[in-house]
Amino acid sequence: MIAVQNVSKSFALFRNPAERVRHLLPGGRAVHEFQALRSISLRVENGEVVALIGPNGSGKSTLLQIVCGVLQPTTGRVLCAGRITGLLELGAGFNPDFTGRENVFVSAEVMGLSRRQIEARFADIAAFAEIGEFIDRPVREYSSGMYLRLAFSTAIHVDPDILVVDEALAVGDAVFSARCVRKFEQFRMAGKTVLLVSHDLGLVKRLASRAVFLVNGETRFVGAASDAVNRYVGFVLEQRPEGAAGPREPTTTFRHGDGASRIVDVAITDRFDRKCGVFEAGDRLRVQVHAEVKRDVDNPVVGLLIRNRIGIDVYGTNTRVEGIQIGPLRAGTMLHVCFDLDCAFARNEYTVTVATQYQDGMSQDWVDDVASFKVINNVEIAGVVHVPTVIQYSIRQLADAKEAQSE
Numbered sequence: 195m196i197a198v199q200n201v202s203k204s205f206a207l208f209r210n211p212a213e214r215v216r217h218l219l220p221g222g223r224a225v226h227e228f229q230a231l232r233s234i235s236l237r238v239e240n241g242e243v244v245a246l247i248g249p250n251g252s253g254k255s256t257l258l259q260i261v262c263g264v265l266q267p268t269t270g271r272v273l274c275a276g277r278i279t280g281l282l283e284l285g286a287g288f289n290p291d292f293t294g295r296e297n298v299f300v301s302a303e304v305m306g307l308s309r310r311q312i313e314a315r316f317a318d319i320a321a322f323a324e325i326g327e328f329i330d331r332p333v334r335e336y337s338s339g340m341y342l343r344l345a346f347s348t349a350i351h352v353d354p355d356i357l358v359v360d361e362a363l364a365v366g367d368a369v370f371s372a373r374c375v376r377k378f379e380q381f382r383m384a385g386k387t388v389l390l391v392s393h394d395l396g397l398v399k400r401l402a403s404r405a406v407f408l409v410n411g412e413t414r415f416v417g418a419a420s421d422a423v424n425r426y427v428g429f430v431l432e433q434r435p436e437g438a439a440g441p442r443e444p445t446t447t448f449r450h451g452d453g454a455s456r457i458v459d460v461a462i463t464d465r466f467d468r469k470c471g472v473f474e475a476g477d478r479l480r481v482q483v484h485a486e487v488k489r490d491v492d493n494p495v496v497g498l499l500i501r502n503r504i505g506i507d508v509y510g511t512n513t514r515v516e517g518i519q520i521g522p523l524r525a526g527t528m529l530h531v532c533f534d535l536d537c538a539f540a541r542n543e544y545t546v547t548v549a550t551q552y553q554d555g556m557s558q559d560w561v562d563d564v565a566s567f568k569v570i571n572n573v574e575i576a577g578v579v580h581v582p583t584v585i586q587y588s589i590r591q592l593a594d595a596k597e598a599q600s601e
Contacts, residue, residue, distance in 0.1 A: 196238040201270035203231040203256055230256045231411045241385040245398040247426050248408035254391045258360050276355025290334035294325055298348050305352045315351050323347035350377055359390040395423045399505040420505025424448055424562045451557035454491050455550045459484040460564045475571040475580045479537040483548050487527040493520055496531040499547040508578050540578050541571040
């Protein structure tokens with residue numbers, strides 16, 4: 195369990211060495227202070243995975259360092275029940291002249307394991323990292339990927355009660371990343387507490403039950419991971435282009451945009467334009483978007499995004515991607531765009547997000563999860579799409595094996 199109670203963190207900033215010296219004198223104060231965190235409160239229970247998301251500089255890594263005890267808060271406190279392991283700077287304690295094996299033993303001992311425990315887990319650590327014969331070579335000979343994989347494998351096999359992770363899943367190729375994700379899911383099922391930072395929003399939706407959206411050291415939203423991701427995406431899309439005068443406040447709803455056009459209706463129908471909420475795999479699915487143009491716009495883009503019930507993006511497209519030029523539209527115009535697609539999705543429930551945008555991707559109107567539909571499928575398949583597959587096979591009797599049996 196992790197309890198973050200009204201935590202704030204500020205750093206003294208100095209313009210020159212003289213200011214730093216005056217700050218160290220009795221009664222000295224910093225001329226400038228940077229407020230990295232402002233009154234953050236959060237509780238992560240056993241068996242819960244909570245993600246911190248937000249733009250760079252929002253205080254995510256600072257909060258993780260405070261939870262791990264690397265930094266002390268300026269005000270507030272953090273309570274942790276259980277042994278904690280932090281994956282903040284992977285391999286920071288590795289000695290480049292030691293072999294991989296030696297570094298595993300040193301690092302694991304620092305994390306609290308006895309030598310006997312490390313020996314019992316070493317085979318698993320080496321197998322997970324896939325270093326091969328390089329495990330007995332100095333780590334200065336490793337590639338950066340090998341180095342980080344070994345550090346990651348060592349850290350997660352310490353078997354902590356609390357795991358704190360800062361972008362540690364970007365340490366290898368797709369195969370290794372998938373293995374890491376499965377390990378985190380095992381942690382969750384085992385009742386471990388996990389607090390992580392990641393810019394991979396799909397991963398956040400998959401792993402986290404809740405997420406915290408931070409901006410400028412402040413909590414903007416705490417709730418379901420998919421809701422937090424929606425708000426973060428809205429914040430990113432709401433930012434003014436570089437050079438625009440003045441900042442724009444991030445949205446606090448599921449709807450955002452500058453209002454040049456506004457979506458007034460979204461309908462999901464079958465191919466005969468009958469409203470429908472249930473489809474069979476292979477059916478024709480139609481998403482109809484009606485938007486009112488509020489201000490003159492040139493060649494707007496209309497798009498849709500389909501997500502599954504846990505918020506993972508499954509499919510998305512728009513008029514620009516499909517090569518459709520809508521052209522200039524005057525205020526007062528009604529725009530109707532129809533998306534026809536084959537329902538090639540696995541059995542699940544899905545939501546539809548629609549948007550009107552400029553050519554550069556800035557939003558005129560973005561509406562998250564505005565409609566939903568369900569796919570039924572009698573075929574048991576894994577994944578999120580149903581790809582018709584043809585399987586061929588042949589059976590051949592081996593003559594040599596048959597003769598051997600007869601003898």
